[in-house]
Amino acid sequence: MIKIENLHKKFGKNVVLSGVDLSIDKGGIFAVLGPNGSGKTTLIKSILGMVLPNKGTITVMDKNIHNSWQYRQEIDYLPQIANFPGNLKVKELIKMIKDLRQKPSDEEKLIALFGLEPFLDKKLSNLSGGTKQKVNLVLTFMFDSPLIILDEPTTGLDPASLIHLKEWIGKEKEKGKTILITSHIMQFVEEISDEIVYLLEGKIYFKGSIKELMVKTNQTDFEHAIVAIATHTDHA
Amino acid sequence: MLKILKYSFYDLMRSRWSYVYFIFYLILGFVLLFLNHDLSKAVITLMNIIIVLVPLIGTIFGVMYFYNSKEFTELLLAQPIKRSTIFLGQYFGVASSLTLSLVLGLGIPFVLYGLFMSDAIWDFSLLLITGAFLTFIFTGLAFNIALSNENKIKGFGYAVLLWLFMAVIYDGLFLLSLIVFEEYPLDSFSLAATMLNPIDLSRTLILLKLDISALLGYTGAVFKKFFGTNFGLIVSIIVLVVWTWIPIWRLSYKSKRKDF
Structure with missing residues (x-):
């Protein structure tokens, strides 16, 4: 699905990615993890061609x-x-993105799922952070594409919406889609992801399942395993 | 590109400033035509306003729109759309809505004045064409400045400086050099100097068409001597096209090589 070879990126003098090799197969949920500033967003934006x-x-x-x-x-x-x-109004934004992509879309279900009906005629500048994130989710999931990339999807969501989101991601996975996620909420990652890619200092530090990670770090808890991997130095 | 152009255009058409700009020209046109009664004088006054004001508005609107639509741009960049399409679409959206305000704002009073039956229609059309060129040139330059400067304050500062330089300082330097080097033949120098500034070029172009020797000044006279009236018009329009093309080309080149 995605194959990255020897990827380097620096912004000015700041080296963000230094030789990333990564291959992601079709189907399944992949979590890209790493501390702040480890290059997760840069990696994702490189895949999208924005960087x-x-x-x-x-x-x-x-x-x-x-x-x-x-x-x-x-x-x-x-x-x-x-x-x-x-x-722009929420309705207009959805219409615009549909017009620009010219693909069949299924926004009705998502709008109902996240309870966005009362906001459709409101301007985006008047929405709260969480509601904006819900609009963001609708715009992302309304098309039926084989590859989905989610950069911090849980930001600002209330518990009910978080559950809906997890269910929706699960459904998309069942359709055989490839989903790439970054998140700092370890519980969320543990629940949904099949495989983990751990970025540190611009390199892939670990790639494998959560179980493999726990065995490698001798930890029984996922959150601690993630912390341990960053301080662990003998298996780079 | 047409879709992006459409959205940018509608976005601007909904903003208050397009109307302010339109109404300003509307009032200006009515006042100059109906209180003046001398058509060629009105055209000259309009020219003096257009060649200073149009670049200023183009520059400021261009920079402001670019920075304000940062979110829109980022949204579009992740969509299956070519990069140059996004930026050129926005550019043409801004430039054409400004041009529309100018053409309608001045056009309506002139039509009501009975311009279609007058001889001044060509002078007036040329005025609007030059105004359109200046809008496209300076909006393009402003987009380039904004694209190269992440910092809004810096970008805004450079844009205003650019306008000040082209509209005011350039002429001062030009005159100064004419005085300092008055003992040398300055024909080709002043020809080149005029071509290198779209504002000067527009002024010369309109004055050549109006055929008012008294206002032509030294450069205009050199222009006329060198090219003759008709050839001079064609040459200056070609140079204006080149001036429009350069910022558009750089915009498309730079946008392909930038990280977002």
């Missing part, structure tokens, strides 16, 4: 993404911070 790598190649569905944009038709992306043009 241009200094070195290395990225292939999405067997196609090199360099200088290409058509492949994004197959990706649904949820940005980390829900920034939307403030003067």
